[in-house]
Amino acid sequence: MPRGRHKLPFSGKQKKAQLLQKRDRQKQRKLRAEDEDDGEDERDALVVNTFTPSLQLLDASGDSLAINAQKSGSSSRDRNRYALLFRRETDEQLKRRKEEAKNELPPVDSHKLEVQSEDIFVLQQFALPKRPPWNPSMSKAELEMHEQRYFREYVDMIEREYRSLGDLGYFELNLETWRQLWRVLEMSDIVLVIADIRHPICHFPPGLYEYVVQELKKDIILVLNKVDLVCAPLVLAWIDYLKKKFPRLYITPFASYAGMKMKKSGKNKGRRIGKLRMASKSAEGLLAICEEIVGDKVDLSSWRKKIEEELREEEEDEDSTDSDDEEFHPLKTGTQKLEKVDLSYYEGQRFKDGVLTIGCVGHPNVGKSSLLNAVMGKKVVSVSRTPGHTKHFQTIFLTKTVKLCDCPGLVFPSIAPRPLQVLMGCFPIAQLREPYSVIAFIAERIDLPKILNLKHPANEDKWSAYDICEAWALKRGYLTAKTGRPDVYRAANHMLRMALDGRTICLAFFPPNYLKDFSSKWSNSEDLKKIEYLQCQSTFDSDQYFDSFDQDMVENREKRCSSDDEADGDDADDADEEDTSESDSEFGATSNKFALLKLLPS
Numbered sequence: 001m002p003r004g005r006h007k008l009p010f011s012g013k014q015k016k017a018q019l020l021q022k023r024d025r026q027k028q029r030k031l032r033a034e035d036e037d038d039g040e041d042e043r044d045a046l047v048v049n050t051f052t053p054s055l056q057l058l059d060a061s062g063d064s065l066a067i068n069a070q071k072s073g074s075s076s077r078d079r080n081r082y083a084l085l086f087r088r089e090t091d092e093q094l095k096r097r098k099e100e101a102k103n104e105l106p107p108v109d110s111h112k113l114e115v116q117s118e119d120i121f122v123l124q125q126f127a128l129p130k131r132p133p134w135n136p137s138m139s140k141a142e143l144e145m146h147e148q149r150y151f152r153e154y155v156d157m158i159e160r161e162y163r164s165l166g167d168l169g170y171f172e173l174n175l176e177t178w179r180q181l182w183r184v185l186e187m188s189d190i191v192l193v194i195a196d197i198r199h200p201i202c203h204f205p206p207g208l209y210e211y212v213v214q215e216l217k218k219d220i221i222l223v224l225n226k227v228d229l230v231c232a233p234l235v236l237a238w239i240d241y242l243k244k245k246f247p248r249l250y251i252t253p254f255a256s257y258a259g260m261k262m263k264k265s266g267k268n269k270g271r272r273i274g275k276l277r278m279a280s281k282s283a284e285g286l287l288a289i290c291e292e293i294v295g296d297k298v299d300l301s302s303w304r305k306k307i308e309e310e311l312r313e314e315e316e317d318e319d320s321t322d323s324d325d326e327e328f329h330p331l332k333t334g335t336q337k338l339e340k341v342d343l344s345y346y347e348g349q350r351f352k353d354g355v356l357t358i359g360c361v362g363h364p365n366v367g368k369s370s371l372l373n374a375v376m377g378k379k380v381v382s383v384s385r386t387p388g389h390t391k392h393f394q395t396i397f398l399t400k401t402v403k404l405c406d407c408p409g410l411v412f413p414s415i416a417p418r419p420l421q422v423l424m425g426c427f428p429i430a431q432l433r434e435p436y437s438v439i440a441f442i443a444e445r446i447d448l449p450k451i452l453n454l455k456h457p458a459n460e461d462k463w464s465a466y467d468i469c470e471a472w473a474l475k476r477g478y479l480t481a482k483t484g485r486p487d488v489y490r491a492a493n494h495m496l497r498m499a500l501d502g503r504t505i506c507l508a509f510f511p512p513n514y515l516k517d518f519s520s521k522w523s524n525s526e527d528l529k530k531i532e533y534l535q536c537q538s539t540f541d542s543d544q545y546f547d548s549f550d551q552d553m554v555e556n557r558e559k560r561c562s563s564d565d566e567a568d569g570d571d572a573d574d575a576d577e578e579d580t581s582e583s584d585s586e587f588g589a590t591s592n593k594f595a596l597l598k599l600l601p602s
């Protein structure tokens with residue numbers, strides 16, 4: 001036992017009392033989850049109570065909502081300060097949305113999936129609060145006051161300006177988190193914006209691009225992550241759209257889990273089973289862009305060596321039957337050849353000490369931490385399904401000359417509809433008070449009853465979001481303990497987690513004209529193979545996927561979910577559990593049927 005720590009005497013009676021209390025707490029928690037309304041109230045009370053003085057800056061109106069706040073302990077470092085913080089919705093808004101979820105859904109319309117940047121981001125000049133000017137003579141307290149005043153004005157202005165433009169979505173109200181972004185932007189030589197390929201433009205504020213390129217005069221790379229979740233033509237279409245729209249942007253597709261799942265037998269035997277390994281092909285694409293940007297200013301040979309070693313190892317693992325595989329060259333997605341930007345003004349500080357600093361920024365849950373792990377080839381930062389998991393920026397040396405910096409996710413102001421923001425991972429599902437409108441949002445765009453093979457609870461043809469939840473609750477056997485009715489809240493929650501995960505329910509958006517140009521432009525493109533290679537790296541087994549195309553996939557998923565459920569529990573906190581590298585490994589193979597079959601949503 002460490003010196004100075006003595007075990008306190010603890011009687012059997014006390015132990016019994018403690019166990020009874022624990023059981024009581026568990027019972028209460030279960031009841032709350034069963035009772036929809038009570039559960040929601042409790043969740044709100046919980047998060048609001050965790051406010052700390054540092055967050056009360058924005059809480060004067062009493063309608064802010066802190067997400068993922070940790071309980072303050074006696075520790076002097078208060079972790080609450082890094083909680084996601086959003087404006088709370090009113091009870092009327094929630095009530096109205098709940099009622100609307102009972103309305104009949106319109107027919108599924110694939111054209112609703114085509115979106116452009118302007119649909120989401122307006123008022124580019126206010127894309128983010130920029131660090132206000134300061135000078136070294138300011139004291140720490142003065143600086144903080146100055147930043148707080150500036151930030152309060154920024155928030156007021158955003159709310160004022162957006163009022164006439166449409167519904168302002170959730171956006172980050174926690175100054176501490178924006179400070180983290182400022183710090184990462186300042187220290188980075190290259191800014192890596194990570195976006196989820198299912199809705200890339202929703203994760204990429206044009207104002208951030210302008211700020212980094214024009215004001216900070218730094219290079220910016222957009223990483224389209226999770227490409228294993230969508231079909232390859234869609235990845236190409238997004239790259240094309242984004243390149244045209246943002247000429248100075250470098251873009252690279254990425255699959256953080258491409259190298260994760262290792263087979264125990266067959267073609268990949270000998271792999272490090274269940275362990276995370278480098279997403280080498282994706283990392284190679286990223287390296288190629290960094291080499292183009294830094295030229296001879298930083299020696300990136302150690303990074304290249306690391307990737308080549310990994311590739312060699314992979315090659316050795318490959319069976320001779322793979323010899324017909326084409327040689328892989330990363331997709332060239334550099335910027336259009338434009339004049340080089342004048343970098344002289346910060347050239348002195350650039351690549352400090354011969355080190356390239358790459359800052360990973362982006363919305364919560366887009367996979368920033370996973371990308372870091374995938375580039376490193378091992379688990380160096382923790383990953384979670386719950387948005388807002390990363391609370392403080394972290395730096396990691398990839399090699400002696402390359403430093404990676406993981407910034408906490410934060411939500412930029414936009415007019416993205418709130419249900420979409422939930423699906424983008426900006427708002428933790430466990431904290432939702434009203435999940436039905438998000439189900440409606442999905443069901444208006446993809447055929448949920450068909451995907452989940454649902455039977456209408458009243459044997460009708462027309463569905464409402466509520467019917468879908470009820471049908472899923474019945475299918476899964478989710479019943480409330482009190483009344484034995486279908487537990488629609490729990491069913492909705494479960495479906496939303498599947499949608500976030502993206503394998504069974506995958507709502508992916510398209511760039512303008514994608515549907516029109518699909519056959520002529522995207523489905524036959526020569527670059528498709530390069531994307532497919534990333535998607536299927538190491539583990540692709542076509543038989544496996546084509547055979548299991550039908551309902552099996554949903555059924556298998558369901559089976560896995562039922563066993564998950566015991567671990568999941570009904571409690572909102574469950575979503576906070578960290579994904580272990582073991583559980584992540586299930587992403588190894590591309591498991592979205594649409595991704596592999598190049599299907600369009602029906």
Ligand SMILES: Nc1nc2c(ncn2[C@@H]2O[C@H](COP(=O)(O)OP(=O)(O)OP(=O)(O)O)[C@@H](O)[C@H]2O)c(=O)[nH]1
Binds near residue numbers: 367
């Ligand atoms: N299918 C798939 N899922 C991924 C990929 N990368 C990340 N994910 C999943 O996305 C979720 C979020 O990943 P994180 O790496 O924690 O995301 P983050 O951006 O660091 O999140 P914050 O901590 O909220 O800022 C996790 O459930 C990951 O398993 C990928 O390439 N493919």
